[in-house]
Amino acid sequence: MKILLVKPHAELNVAKRLSEAFLHLEPLELEIVAGGIGPEHDVRILDLSIEKNPLKRFNDLIREYSPGMLALSGYSSTAHIVKELAERAKEISPDILIVVGGIHATIYPYDYNTGSIDLIVRGEGATAMSRILERIEKGKQISDSISVLEPLSDDFVAASKLPPPPYANIRDIPLPRRDLVQRDKYFCIWTHSDTGRLDTLFPRVASLRTSLGCPFSCSFCVIHFAMNGAYLQKSPEDVVEEIRNIKEEYIYFVDDEMFINTKRVSAIARLLKEENIRKKYISWARSDTIVSHPELFREWKEVGLDVVYVGLESMDEKRLSEYNKKTSMETNRKAVSILKEINITLHAAFIVNPDFSVDDFKALEKDMEFVSPAEITFTVLSPSPGTELFRQNSHRFICEPFRFYDCMHSLLPTRLPLQKFYQHFGRLYSLALRANPLRRNRIKVPLKDLFYSIYMGTRYIFSLYQIYKDYPEQLWKKSGDELLHESKKIDGAFRNGS
Ligand code: B12
Ligand code: SF4
Structure with a gap:
């Protein structure tokens, strides 16, 4: 067939x-x-x-x-x-x-x-x-x-x-058919350099998954439900074999949480070293794992881990506990310092809560100073279908909860009027651009790439400031209960955002 x-x-x-x-x-x-x-x-x-x-x-x-x-x-x-x-x-x-x-x-x-x-x-x-x-x-x-x-x-x-079925046995899942796609189309901006210069800002990147699932259950994340609570892991030997067969020099680990089993991840690093496989990697990791196992990240730095994405989410204890993150402000701070000391670039991911006031946005701007130089991104707290957060909030959606589930459009009423909320949201990204390691560490990159990134980055930030326009005009200046009330009257008549 x-x-x-x-x-x-x-x-x-x-x-x-x-x-x-x-x-x-x-x-x-x-x-x-x-x-x-x-x-x-x-x-x-x-x-x-x-x-x-x-x-x-x-x-x-x-x-x-x-x-x-x-x-x-x-x-x-x-x-x-x-x-x-x-x-x-x-x-x-x-x-x-x-x-x-x-x-x-x-x-x-x-x-x-x-x-x-x-x-x-x-x-x-x-x-x-x-x-x-x-x-x-x-x-x-x-x-x-x-x-x-x-x-x-x-x-x-x-x-x-019914909840999702139990996941397949990891050994039964075949290797990806990487040959079926146009490999030169896939890239990731790479802002880390050990030498102070980069040959390209946009290397071709392969994706690789070494584990599936996550034992944690942060309130906004659907992985626990999707995987039925399972955490499945490929053996270090299988992972290293897959890495060896990948043509690209740059690899993005798309695990939900790769570093949970520290023994396994350490064994992968050891094997990569023994077999002299030299590539560059990006991975996600939790701040508490970094703090409890700095030696693991040192080991990974030696085999090529350049950038670690960390869901810091917030530097506020109350919010971390509300998100069921099971980390603390102190742990977040320590993790940032450890990565700086090891010379791994931090990609800090923060959550902007729809209930943010102007003061909350200002506080986040200050937190950015502490984490920089770092790649810094922000998403808006959004309930995913399958989570308790979704069920609790399903009467409060101000737009179609699936179509707009990009963690950028607020699905819930914002405390600030939408237009103002996105002014502050866009500003966070403008500031993040200045806190970027390329700029702060004065990394030399090809001019063509630099201009392209500035141009594309500016276009991206412009589109963030404009997000409120994807909602019906009568909502732009409304906030809180007013927004909720209006959205119910409008009953799903939303722009498609294209
Ligand atoms: C890497 C990743 C990304 C990458 C992009 C990956 C890509 N190729 O597009 C980046 C970082 C850009 C990204 C961005 C976003 N992501 Co993302 N991402 C992931 C992550 C961590 C891994 C995805 C992946 O590559 N998985 C590996 C593949 C092999 O696994 P899989 O998708 O589960 O596929 C298996 C099955 O689902 C099934 N299957 C899949 N497709 C099909 C099709 C058929 C026909 C069949 C039979 C079976 C089948 O078989 C597959 C093989 O085993 C997932 C977490 C996760 N576990 O899914 C989140 C995840 C998919 N992302 C999510 C979100 C929300 C986003 C964003 C919208 C928001 C954000 N800011 O993060 C953006 C959107 C970007 C966009 N352009 O649309 C959510 C989606 C939730 C939802 N309800 O849709 C997830 C689940 C994260 C989470 N914790 O909630 N993401
Ligand atoms: S630690 Fe990451 S993958 Fe695990 S539940 Fe929290 S957000 Fe999801």
């Missing part, structure tokens, strides 16, 4: 500009799903997020390639695009089998209960895909009402209300 795997494009301006300016990672999820498809099938990946005219490209390929199966992936923010693509494909090719998977399908399958989608996969996709193909071949019933659901079927509603 001919199988086309498709990653939808982003629709909101901010998401598009982020991936033009700073990082655009390969569709690892589809590469892994492709790994579960046997050689008897013909498989292609279409990443619409790198296409200039995604819908035209999609229509053309459905006509030209004429796949028997279309498999779509999506975050909550792209679920409506997934549905649109499914409808288009069915119009062009009514017999096509349409399968939808990914994080949104896993945590909120009910949203895909539509006639144009044939199957919804919850959880791991490569193992599910190989089961689906086997059942098709044997003429068996395809859905199992657990991990493969059939929309509009009798048991769909009950099945979609």
